Amino acid sequence: MSGSDLFTGTLDILILRTLAPTPLHGYAIGRAIRDGSEGVLSVEEGALYPALHRLEARGLLEAEWGKTDTGRRAKFYQVTKDGHEHLGREAARWVEFSGAVAAILGPDER
């Protein structure tokens, strides 16, 4: 698995996870990921959008234009049924994978 694939897959899961409970617009998603990861996953923030659009194209997300709390027009993303299923599968895989990596690296390395 190449680094970019790893990253792409990770970002997808993070987005789906973030959106799972409630629809959000792009900025809110970015902010939630930043806050949630405590800045560890600080990447080029703009990379969020290609990921969002790609997920939308794959039918894992649905988008709709709506109004923000302050009345601004914004595109809200929402996880579809396919998206929820995908998230379930990938999250399980990810936990398994990161567990395996952690086991190999061992407590000494921490």
Place this chain on the structure above:
Amino acid sequence: MSRWPFRRSFRPGQVRANPGDDIHEEIALYLELRAKELEDEGISPEEARRLAEERFGDPGKIERKLRQQARRRQVQEEMTMTMGGLKQDLAYAFRTMRRSPGFTLVAVATLAFALGGNTAIFSVVDAALLRALPFQQSEGLVFLNGYHLVDGEISIRGASFPEFRDWRDRSRAVSPMAAVGGMSFALTGDGEAEQLATEVVTGAYFEVVGYSPVRGRTFLPEEHDEPEAHRVGVISHGLWERRFGLDPAVLGRDIVIDDRPLTIVGIMPVGFGGTNLNTDLWVPEGLMGANALEQRGSRFLTVIGRLTAGSSVATAQGELDVIARDLQEAFPREHEDRFAQIVSFRDGYLGTTGGLLWILMGAGGVLLLIASANVANLLLVRSHGRTREIVLRRALGAEKGRIVSQLLTESFVLAVVGGVAGLGVAAWALLVLAPMIPAGVLPGYVEPRLSASAFAFSLAVLTMVGGLTGLVPAVASTRLDIATRLREGAKAVGGGRRLRAQHVFVVAQVALALVLMVGAGLLTRSFRAQLSVDTGSEIEGVQALRVRLPGGRYDSNETIWAFATELERKFSSLPGVSSAALASDLPFRGGFSASYIFREGEGEDARIRYHRHSVTGDYFATLGMKLAEGRLFNADDIDGAPGVIIITSAMAARVYPGERAVGKRMALRPDGTNEVEIVGVVEDVLYRNLTTSLMVEANSPDVFFSFWQIPSRNVEVAVLTTGDPSVCCDPRAACHAKGSGGGVGIGVDSGSHRCPSKGKPACDSEIRSARERVQVPFRSGHVLHRGADPDHRAAEGL
């Protein structure tokens, strides 16, 4: 309802604003909110804005990327939609075809036959007119045809060596230039005796045609220039394979040609057959002997050449005109009324057949148009019947585009099915019809093969005409006022317009068919006219066989007569043969020679050019020629007896107007010696050309000599059969029956190398009904190697 192909029409239309603006807005919002977030952390507004953009990456770049993504997705979506639609259309088209098998059958059959017929015709035309000739860079190759003007008509006669040398040395526009003499030499020795199509060639020959030997060499300058000093030859790949089993050791070996050794020095590549297209042996002109090389009036050469860069046929013609005029002045006797013309190789090989092919192509084109109109009409009629369906579908919400594409798909499916069937018909037509083209109608290089471009062309025309017409009613019905039509029960929708269109097609079809029918009628008429031309001879049931006796063994009149006596006896005694005769040549079989004869006591100013034939006594009876006056040859007209000739009525009327020709004497030499007596006059006979009038023939009349007084080593055996002509199929048997001494060494011109592959008896191809030859029009441009008897030729220069 889901069966109907306009399901998508019911999908709620996505109101899609410009997606690019959405993307911009989305990003702008992010940056704005992000900057605000940073401001809240106590950063100045400008700095916050800058930082937001920096963290985001390059907003412009990301925006571009997103747009690209969006575009790709859109294209994908459209593709999927189209494919889905196409699948539906195809399925629906097939269903429709199954529902109306009658229509489908007629449409497909029309397409198949029109396509098949046209592809076959165009394939032949393509092979003859468009495909490359079997020479290197054949575009620049030309024939230089010397001709005489006889009463304003062009009579092409070959060139002599001196004349060729004049042309070659003075021409700037044609270079290199070479002369070719068509000959026939007997190959004997190991295996069966065989007659080899041979070309006697001058120095630049191989350079002109652009071929070099695959093994060995061509000829050295001294082999061309020194008369009878070098007996060398180059053989064809076909002969090498057939006769010598591709043995490389054949180079340098001596073979027996006309009973004398000849050394093979080179082998030509596969597929090269000389200007004759079927030549097996090439020899240098030095082999001919000084006499033939110097006689200005001994004309039997074909001259070929290559246009130099920047020269056209027209410039070369202008140059040649000047040369011909100069030669007329320099040699007023030999070059009286003598001119020369330049024709391209293709025109030379095609002769008048070229025009016929264009006519054929025109007829094919008309047929194609008729078929197109037919298909269009069928589609029109059917779409009329489907108006109700279309109106209904429109009413249910189908888009115009979908209906049009549906009808287009139906036309397309029809075209494909008809096309596949047409391909089959074309292949069948070529297979069945090509062998029916009489030998000699098409030049030898033409091998009619299924031409992909011809097929594609026919298919394109049919589909375009048919398909586009099918669209007319579709488009018309999409403009209908649906509500009204539905109420009217959609009975007469667009009736007026459609009927008009139908009428137009019917009128066009009938008109075109009429043109075609008149054309076909005229062709049939002239063909019938040709068949019924009174040639003066009756050759139904006559079989012919050509035999050539090699000069080495048959070097005296006595040996020829001995052989001829045996040959005539053998053939006369064959079962089913009612009479057999020998002649130096037969009507419409070529190989004739011309000379001059003189009225008694009038010297050489009264010379008459005539065609000479040596015939045996039964010749006239066998060929059904009628005696007008006097007598035919009898058993007394032999060597030692007074020389006798028989002339035609036309000649008698011309040379002895108002007098009785029988009993008159003529001289074979200008000095009045070598006298012969006219003992008989036969009814006029056409010997060379069906389309020439008897008047023109009378200018070079036919004169018959007794074979037993003036023999010929070229012998044609004419056999009148009763019943099945094939009873005397194997002439070789007859030839060989002469005995071991005589059988070997006789070349039978049977084209044997072509026959075994077809599994026929080797002799079949040559023993064909003489009638077949009659049906082949004589083509002036194709007369490359008339006559191959230099002995007779030499007499022409008297």
